Amino acid sequence: MDKVYDHKKIEEKTYRMWENGKYFQPEIHPTGKPYCIVLPPPNANGALHFGHAMFTVEDILIRYHRMMGEAALWLPGTDHAGIETQFVFEKQLAKSGKSRFDYSRVELYDLIKAYVDENRGGIEIQLRRLGYSLDWTREKYTLDPRIVTLVKQTFRKMYDESIIYRDYRLVNYCTKDGTSFSDLEVSYEERQDPLYYIKYGPLILATTRPETKFGDTAVAVNPNDKRYKKYIGKEIEIETVSGKVKMKVIADEYVDPQFGTGVVKITPAHDFNDYEVGKRHQLPMKQVIGFDGKMNECAGEFAGMSVKKAREAVVAQMQKKGLIEKIDTNYMHRVGICYKCKTVLEPLPLEQWYVNVQTLKQKAIAVVREGRIQIFPKNFEQPYFQWLENLRDWNISRQNVWGIQIPVWYEVNDAQRFTVSFIDQQSNHRQGNLQELLDKGFGWEEIVKGLQRVIAPISATAVFEEQKEKEKKYLPETDTFDTWFSSGQWPFVTLKTSKQGDFEKFYPTAVLETAYDILKAWVSRMVMLGIYITPAAVPFHHVLVHGIVNDPYGKKMSKSKGNVVNPLELADQYGADAVRFALIYGNATGSDQILSYPKLEAARKFTNKLWNMARFIEFKMQQDTTLQIAVKEIKDLSATDLNDKHILDKTKKFSQEITRYIEKYQFNLAAERLYEFSWHEFADIYIEDVKKRVTQESFTVLVSLYLTIITLLHPFMPFVTEEIYQRLYMGEKPLIIQPWPRT
């Protein structure tokens, strides 16, 4: 044996040995109790980051249960990550001077698919490098045809049961990425913007968005506001930049008399609150901002300007006309921005598909309250409940190409009411009213072939593929599902499309292990959709939450900050075992941690220490051949020496402790105890003691206890322990499937 443990010589070949031996497959224990963890699917196109290194927790559980003789399945898979991937791809496109508007949706999809296929596989290699005992023979991908079919079936079922519906309402729309987002995906930013006090006929109102005034369809005051009582229900005449306009004054509780002047302009098409007010008072919606982020023809002379430009221009005009009372430049407020590109999100009215979450969320709350699903640590239940209780209907439409297309067709019986965009035969981007485009001479076939996007009226008849009638014309829904709609079904769609009988055997899964930041986005969706599709079962019994790994200074790792550390580089330097151990050691379940180089170094020294214990044993056996026999026959341990008895007893207790810690998901305590015991109790004291009095009996005890230690450590540090096992013990089967020490 080398004097120093060299992980580079060991890790790759060991992983190959495990994989070739089919030890990652649950069939290795055909009659064992089923135990299943489904890997939270990383972005197929992405690279490993530190969050993924926390999968170590799952590997510990899987390896432990496998050694317990259970049929342990850790099912890997990757996610197509709709918006993320398309975002990255479009950046690439931009470099070559192109944009998504240059391609039909079919072409664009194929381009992205080719791009992803080219970059795929990286993540799998990286997960192998960290020693994760995933059953690769069962690997899944969110766009696997059979999974797509199941996802669409869920949509169909929900639609048939009226849980999914289509509606025309305001959505958070990113004009740069060209798609809407769910409430969850909106980020907020504190901003200082001018608050304009504008003269509205006899009234004065405060607004941050004077450019939306073209979409105003009423002025509102609080019903109890004495100052304005006389105007309620009346029409007032208003001088505006575009001439005189009449406007109704309505009363609504929503208006806060304390804010500004207590008068609000109501723009139902461009503000969420105004939209609600508009619904209550049956106000018309007048859209003045287009999906390109520019003012439309309703804005008169300002048409074609960006929102920002238009705001400045409108204000300038108003000032000229003396319509601005004053400007408060110190006004602070929060604006919704796109979490990807930071563009200010526009509330825009759009036809979208929604999931009615009322019943689903009540059930999702109930299963946790009743303890059918337990969250560890328990304090993460609170945000889970809070978020679900606040949850509003879930917008699942995304105007992306990269994703699962919503499987619906619209009957085109009145082309006048459809808006389409497409690439014509000359490869030009066209968009507009379908009837007008047809009138201009574009052919139906041409439009369908180059189709980019269809906006069907809310009244259009939506049918599924097989419901289409031959004599009728249809255009497809071009929107795709929110990625979370498909990944929210992950536990059952993976198992249902896996090997025969897997679903029946492994569902519900044992544990869902993930970072707390996607508890809401992902876990709650899985619970909702899981109990919807499989009402008798929950998708997993336990939710195990881990924290985030921050950079050495405690700052969140992010590409933009440039402080991202690649776990594989650390695995190269310190060894995969050391990286795994350092992440577990000294960090309580669920709490954030700081990447610590001293800790990595300490973990690496630990692997070397273990290695040298093995070297000592090997050395002794070479020195004294009578000791070799002892190694092979470590069954009936008898100890006459008091110290031997003592350590036997201690090791027994130690082994119980480790088991208990793993069962209770206290991996940090397990790791600390393993480190402490093996180094300072076993090596420093016991080995030193035996050195002075080597007998066959004491050496046998020593060797057998060392085996126990190596076995208990295996889930945490699989490579070095397996290698030691292979060298010293050479059983018929490798350590990975040796039985867990029982007491």
Next chain:
RNA sequence: GGAUCUGUAGUUCAGUUGGUUAGAACGUUCGAUUCACAUUCGAAAGGUCAGAGGUUCGAAUCCUCUCAGAUCCACCA
């Protein structure tokens, strides 16, 4: 505005249902060491457990308040 979490040695963090002198790692200081390991061994120093009050025979742990930091949710033009 509502909620959650965190505050323990120079640093990073443990501390299971309240129970002797509050632990570890790294760092620091002193010492050892031919023969498994200098990536080692032995030893030492280092803490008013953020602060104040309360419950208790007993509090880092439970309760209240204060201070500091982080996060989440909601949201007024």
